[in-house]
Amino acid sequence: MTVNTGGRDAKRDSGTPGFTFGRRAGVAAMGLLGAVTLAGCSTADWERAGMPEPVTEQAPTVLNFWVGSWIAAMAVGILVWGLMFWAFIAYRRRKNAEIPVQTRYHMPIEALWTIAPLIMVVGIFYFAARDEAELTSVTNTQEQTVNVVGFRWSWTFNYVNENTYDVGQPAYPANAAQGQAPREPVPPDNESAVPTLWLPVNQKVKFELTSPDVIHSFWVPNFLFKMDVVPGRTNVFEATPNKVGTYAGKCAELCGVDHSRMLFRVKVVTQQEFDAHMQDLRNRGQGGQLQTGRTTDRAQAV
C-alpha cells in the first residue's frame, strides 16, 4: 500500500512505501516530460545542443563555445543537485529530531562559495573574450568583399570585386504586413520572393555592413553569427562559407513595423555558378554599386 493515511509519524515510521511512491511518480513524470521534449530533436541537434548546422569555417568556434558552456553548466548542475539531494536525505527530519547544530561563519565554506562562482565567471569571460576576438578580427585577406546594406525593409548586396549589385524587396505583400490580408510565408523555392546573396564556396568573404536609416542586424543562423548594421558606421566581419547550399537569413534587430519582412537567403555555390550569376546581374543592368540601397524601383514598387 503506497498511500498512507496514518499521520505524519506513522508514514515516516512505515519507512519506504511513501518514499517509493513519490520517487516512482517523479521518475514517471520526468520520463514523460523527457519523451515529449525530445521527440522533435535528432541526434545531430543533440550534439549541437540545438544550434543550426554550421556552414562557415568560423562557425565551429561558436559551436564549441556553446556546447562547452552547456557541458560545464551541466557538470556544475549535477554537482549542486547531488549535494542538495544528499543534504535533503542525510539531514531530513527524523522522529523526535531536535533542531540540528546551527553553523555560522564557517570560513572554508564561505571561501568556497565566493571563490568557486568567481572562477566560473572568469572562465566563461575568458573563453567568450578569446572567441569574440577571433571571430571579429579582420585580416583583410578576403577573396570577395560584399557590402550588405540593410534598409527598411529589405537588403542590398553590393558585390564590390565584381562591381555588381542586387537589391531585394520586403517579403510578403505590403497589405499583408498591415493586416489586410493573410500573411503567407515566402515559399522557399520562390527565387524572386526574397533577395538572395550569392557566395562562392571556400572563399573568404569580407562583409561590410551599412544602413541608410535605422539599426538592423545581419543574421544568417547557419553562420552561427550575426552583426548589427548601424547607420553612420561600417561594421565588418569575415567568414568563409564552406558548405554548398541555400540558407535562410533575416534581420535580427527589431527595426520597425515591417521588421519581419526583412528576409533574405544566402546561396553558397561553386565558382562557376557564382560567375554565371554575376554575369546574369550585369546582363540585367545591375552592374556597378547601389549607393543607398533604398531608393530603387524594385524596392519602391512594393
Ligand SMILES: [Cu+2]
Ligand atoms: Cu531590420
